[in-house]
Amino acid sequence: MTGFSAFSGFRRAVRLWFVPREIRAEGTTPDYRFSLANERTFLAWLRTALALIGGGFAVDQFLPDLRWGWRVGLALALLTTGVLCSLRAVNHWVRVERAMRRGEDLPVSRFPALLAVVVAVVAVAMAVVVLLGWEG
Template identity: 80%
Template sequence: MSDLVRNVRSWFVPEEVRGEGSTPDYRFSLANERTFLAWLRTALALIGGGFAVDQFLPDLGRPWRLGLALALLGAGVLCALRAVNHWVRCERAMRRGEDLPVSRFPALLGLVIGAVAVVMVVVVMLGREG
């Protein structure tokens, strides 16, 4: 838990990160920045998906529509927060010359998106028949 607090603190106190280890090649930092931006785009796409479920599936029952939209929005929030956390951790690891942090998050996100997609297909098909 204290690890998390320390990470969140370093989002806003960048001097702490800069004080550690040595400055890596700027190209590595830029690659890390692009990975961060790619995750942010994923988050924005999930949020856009949440809006789309709400707007473009009007025939769906309200509980289903609300549930799917909130699931997508929640995934988007997690994705954005994780993006910045992972960026800080990678930046710190590069400064210290450590291995880059490993993460379960991509696998989890893949499973969640797969599950949401299956639910959406089933719900839309049933809605069309009924």
């Protein structure tokens, strides 16, 4: 796939985020229960993103005695993961909706594993900070 072709595919995917009626032009309408389940999954991903973003702000605001590098690093890890999670939510929703309409297998993703690893790494870092104390 050429660079232009990849960019064009990405642009089309993002366009579908904001013009979902174009998805209806593909395939046939799936059972509404599956579409609603897809939407509930989307909302669960958004709740996860909001929790990560809230955790990032909490680390920054409520741990002022934590060394600056630790505080900023942990906060940015959580905030960045929250942003990626929210973007992944809408991308996944579109991909699943299109697959259902086309009668294809549902798309697979490494993102849940990546998200789990990032959260685990941040949790271990926080455990280290708690065990060693956080005063600079």
